[in-house]
Amino acid sequence: MNTIYIDNLGGVEVAPYARLTEAQLLNRLHPDEGVFICESLKVIRVALEHGMEPVSFLCEEKFLPQVPDYGVPVYTAERAVLKQLTGYELSRGVLCCMRRPTLPPVATVLEGARRVAVLDGVVNSENTGAIFRAAASLGIDTVLLTRTCCDPLNRRACRVSMGTVFQLPWTFMDNYMQLKDNGFATVALALTDRSVPIDASVLKGIEKMAVILGTEGDGLSDNVLRQADYVARIPMQRGVDSLNVAAAAAVAFWELSK
Numbered sequence: 001m002n003t004i005y006i007d008n009l010g011g012v013e014v015a016p017y018a019r020l021t022e023a024q025l026l027n028r029l030h031p032d033e034g035v036f037i038c039e040s041l042k043v044i045r046v047a048l049e050h051g052m053e054p055v056s057f058l059c060e061e062k063f064l065p066q067v068p069d070y071g072v073p074v075y076t077a078e079r080a081v082l083k084q085l086t087g088y089e090l091s092r093g094v095l096c097c098m099r100r101p102t103l104p105p106v107a108t109v110l111e112g113a114r115r116v117a118v119l120d121g122v123v124n125s126e127n128t129g130a131i132f133r134a135a136a137s138l139g140i141d142t143v144l145l146t147r148t149c150c151d152p153l154n155r156r157a158c159r160v161s162m163g164t165v166f167q168l169p170w171t172f173m174d175n176y177m178q179l180k181d182n183g184f185a186t187v188a189l190a191l192t193d194r195s196v197p198i199d200a201s202v203l204k205g206i207e208k209m210a211v212i213l214g215t216e217g218d219g220l221s222d223n224v225l226r227q228a229d230y231v232a233r234i235p236m237q238r239g240v241d242s243l244n245v246a247a248a249a250a251v252a253f254w255e256l257s258k
Helices: 012-018 022-026 041-049 061-066 106-110 125-137 155-161 222-227 245-256
Strands: 003-005 035-039 054-060 074-077 094-099 115-120 142-145 170-172 185-189 209-214 230-233
Touching: 012 035, 012 054, 012 094, 022 035, 035 041, 035 155, 041 094, 041 155, 054 061, 061 074, 106 142, 106 170, 115 125, 115 245, 125 142, 125 155, 125 245, 185 222, 185 245, 209 245
Parallel strands: 003 074, 054 074, 115 142, 115 209, 142 170, 185 209, 185 230
Antiparallel strands: 035 094, 054 094
């Protein structure tokens, strides 16, 4: 194993872990050079099993025996040094810098799918990760995101998803016609006058369905709701008007993927 001991976080080799922002890691000007940070051995192993390419690892010395040997640098330091990293206490000891994969076109992601989750403007990384985890476990075949969404390879999103961002096919989409062109009926989740209960008979038997989830707080825009084939709501009790988008997603996926 190519183990390299460091005593500070000032070196350029550990910049992705210590100093680069999510936007800098993404590197929109040079996408082929983009990387992301994956944390916790469990999530890292899932990423590696699904073809992600490691650039380097960073860990405490006591975790070295658990780091898989991919021939890349493994930087190690004392805990006191690594505690300077924001969020290191949550990483469970190991971080991995990985190359960003090339995202497939929408048509490729939709091929063979029957149930699709669409995230429209969901910006919270924890919600994004939780939605991916629900989608993977509750019958969703693939995930599409608008360009205004949080990056699913955001460090926190990866961790909260428990690695499901590497298991489910996903990509960004530019307009809803891409769903229509591929034969999908769209079901927007919202509280409106035209919404039907999530278990309404009109939603049963739809062969190819895209479930649309809106941004935290404001929900889906009027334009998206007008374009949707159906608008559905989750019936509430005790005067509660709505659920967190990740919780709502889990309920919708369970009901609509039957």
